[in-house]
Amino acid sequence: MNILITGASGFLGSALANRLGEMDHHVSLLVRNNTNLYRLRNISLLNIGKCVTDLEISQFIIDVRPDVVIHTACCYGRNGESIIQMIDSNIRLGAVILEAIKGLDKKISFVNTGTVLSRDVSLYALTKIQFEELGGYTANSPNINIQFINIKLQHMYGPGDDASKFTTYVINACKNNVPTLPLTFGEQERDFIYIDDVVEAYIKILENLSKLNRQQQIELGSGIALRLRDFVEITHRLTNSSTKLLFGEIPYRENDEMCLVASIDVLKNLGWIPKFDMESGIKKTIEMDVAR
8 A cells, every 4th residue: 555644753653654664555754854753763664755845745745646645744732833833734734735636546545633622622623623624525525536534533642752742741750750740630531542552543444444434533542531630640650659749739721621532433343442451551651661
């Protein structure tokens, strides 16, 4: 299969590129010109397009002629990015890719990494949902041979994830025995899903594209909701941490959703089930991060 991955410098994109590159696939990566690809293992096996302009992106896609686009590139807005930067990353880039693949005389599956957050939670969530809607509209347009699969990804975590993520922040704080860790009460329930399970779910989707609808929503998580407090307390125990956990020191985020959990029936019907529960996933994350 000829696969194009965006966001290959990120946590999920690099994990997919590494795994798919080891399989019998031709993998191409669409990245920014100054992207650091330190997460990629066998980089010599990958076709890398470092593109800046819309024309460069379109030409790279024309040259690659992918069967599948896996779109993981995004901007969370954690570093003070402007509204324009958020729109460019979360809407415009995907739109440029959709426009380019519309011109190819073949059926192409666009596998989008979406969000489970509601649009009023953050600008990140709003822009991600707006692109999901754009992708669905494009797939349903007449004379368009694009299959648009939107993966509503839950709370992914694992070794090597970004330090700004809640899970990584908590693990690092407990490992380093910081004196105190201010937290909310932690009663929010989240569906934690380990990175290896996420990658295997994407692979299962690629293996079953012909069974999926022209426009398909797929929820991806463990199917179990656990409290943020549970994640923190398990991490604290597994790291034998002396850090004092200050639950209730931080107020809940405005518009924060108290329970998010995936319905994984579609993935189960494709033959996928998660292998890691929270404790085994946290344990492996701690062990692999220490080994790095």
